[in-house]
Amino acid sequence: MNAKGQRENFIDIMAGFTVYTGKYLPDDVHAKLKELREKEDSALATIVYDAMFEDLRLAHELERPLCQDTGVIQYFIQVGTGFPLIDQMEECLVEAVKKATVLGPLRHNAVEVFDEKNTGNNVGKRIPWIDWEIVPDNDEATVYVYMAGGGCSLPGIAKVLMPLEGYEGVVKLVFDQITSYGINACPPLLVGIGIAGSVEVAAKLSKKALLRPIGSKNSNPRGAELEARIEEGLNALKIGPGGLTGENSVMGVHIEEAARHPATIAVGLSTGCWAHRRAVIKFNADMDYEIISHKGVVL
Amino acid sequence: MKTKILTTPIQDEELELLTVGDIIYLTGYLITSRDDVHQRLIKQHKQLPVDLAGKAIFHAGPIMQEIEGQPGKYRVISIGPTTSMRMEKYEKEFIRQTGLKLIVGKGGMGQNTAAGCREYKAVHAVFPGGCAVLAANCVEEVEQVEWLDLGMPEAMWVMRVKEFGPLIVSIDTKGNNLFENNKKAFNLKKDAVVEEICRYVDYLE
Numbered sequence A: 001m002n003a004k005g006q007r008e009n010f011i012d013i014m015a016g017f018t019v020y021t022g023k024y025l026p027d028d029v030h031a032k033l034k035e036l037r038e039k040e041d042s043a044l045a046t047i048v049y050d051a052m053f054e055d056l057r058l059a060h061e062l063e064r065p066l067c068q069d070t071g072v073i074q075y076f077i078q079v080g081t082g083f084p085l086i087d088q089m090e091e092c093l094v095e096a097v098k099k100a101t102v103l104g105p106l107r108h109n110a111v112e113v114f115d116e117k118n119t120g121n122n123v124g125k126r127i128p129w130i131d132w133e134i135v136p137d138n139d140e141a142t143v144y145v146y147m148a149g150g151g152c153s154l155p156g157i158a159k160v161l162m163p164l165e166g167y168e169g170v171v172k173l174v175f176d177q178i179t180s181y182g183i184n185a186c187p188p189l190l191v192g193i194g195i196a197g198s199v200e201v202a203a204k205l206s207k208k209a210l211l212r213p214i215g216s217k218n219s220n221p222r223g224a225e226l227e228a229r230i231e232e233g234l235n236a237l238k239i240g241p242g243g244l245t246g247e248n249s250v251m252g253v254h255i256e257e258a259a260r261h262p263a264t265i266a267v268g269l270s271t272g273c274w275a276h277r278r279a280v281i282k283f284n285a286d287m288d289y290e291i292i293s294h295k296g297v298v299l
Numbered sequence B: 001m002k003t004k005i006l007t008t009p010i011q012d013e014e015l016e017l018l019t020v021g022d023i024i025y026l027t028g029y030l031i032t033s034r035d036d037v038h039q040r041l042i043k044q045h046k047q048l049p050v051d052l053a054g055k056a057i058f059h060a061g062p063i064m065q066e067i068e069g070q071p072g073k074y075r076v077i078s079i080g081p082t083t084s085m086r087m088e089k090y091e092k093e094f095i096r097q098t099g100l101k102l103i104v105g106k107g108g109m110g111q112n113t114a115a116g117c118r119e120y121k122a123v124h125a126v127f128p129g130g131c132a133v134l135a136a137n138c139v140e141e142v143e144q145v146e147w148l149d150l151g152m153p154e155a156m157w158v159m160r161v162k163e164f165g166p167l168i169v170s171i172d173t174k175g176n177n178l179f180e181n182n183k184k185a186f187n188l189k190k191d192a193v194v195e196e197i198c199r200y201v202d203y204l205e
């Protein structure tokens, strides 16, 4: 394939994959929702889970976005320095979003700050948001698509604590946010926590924590233990699907960390809703792709 | 818990029989009204282009698609509720001025809305969040769109719906507020849970 053909091909696949992300939940989220649904027997929790699964069925049957809020489109990319399209990644992804918006159709969710105008095509200043990780000596690219809905972005917060507030401060902040804002963010939630030395690092890591597959653990044994304790603790509140009470509250709790300054503990919190639309695709240098998040799917 | 179908125009007497936690379905007129519509009526004193008396509003920003060959005619692709709490500031006054009877949204609303529901006889109910295709499937026809200059999510979409639901009553006409009650229950448990976890996080050397 010539360079131009490769570029067009990549744009088309990413446009299609972005649309796909809005219609089908990834395998891990789907499995977790099923598991949580089976634990419910109250009338309200059952009716909400039934509605979710009926919605997923209809979205599949009618090929439509499963939630109307298809979010602000964010791409988290891991690109090898030898990936043929590395120089054009950004413009390609912008093109892909424009195409996906029409194809989807996706809701128009990019409002320019200060001008307060909706751009009408999901492209705006620095949007789609692209987060880069460069991989040396490699010619592949892995792209995470994330649809950042309004409702599930609302509980987000980041704050720098003094070290003497300790990890207790982190735990408290998470619980305060989830019991206030989290209830309206379409639970069961996926909770992402970032711990670092400054606020932007903590915030970014909290979002990256949401990209991890459900069921995965923090690489530090203490981190993994804290994840499990917070998960258990949030579930003990019995927030239930839609905040209408039930046996559980969350699909999981993920923590990602960076070494901190001795004088600060920064904490970031991001939440994903039950409609956690996070999808992963991997390209090789020939633009052959494999969809990691939805096994066996070909666009 | 009761299950009931409400048909517009909704009568006060029917609403008075409802209690938080009841499941209802709506047949008749459901009109999207969210942030900007509330703002235009209450803050900017603009006249609403749609009569809402006896009808239901939906806190929602849909994906609509113009039907090919029929300019100005739309079909709904995906429509789910948005966070109702954002409308809390204006909702009581909005109920008073419009005479609406049912507010459909997501998550709870506050004291102001509960007072409005009690004084002017209205109910707030939630549709399961994110279930947007399920909701779209209950829409028979998008009859009209007004204030499209606000953009697709904020415009007023006038829809005729059939057995739209499930809707869970979250604020009734008696001043009960399901989410406020739930929140209290969650908060009551919270401190003990946090304290228990904190016993294990003394990592600082």
Ligand code: SF4
Pocket (backbone or CB within 6 Å): A067, A068, A069, A149, A150, A151, A152, A184, A185, A186, A273, A274, A275, B080, B081, B082, B129, B130, B131
């Ligand atoms: S919180 Fe998630 S499921 Fe709920 S409306 Fe927003 S994007 Fe959809």
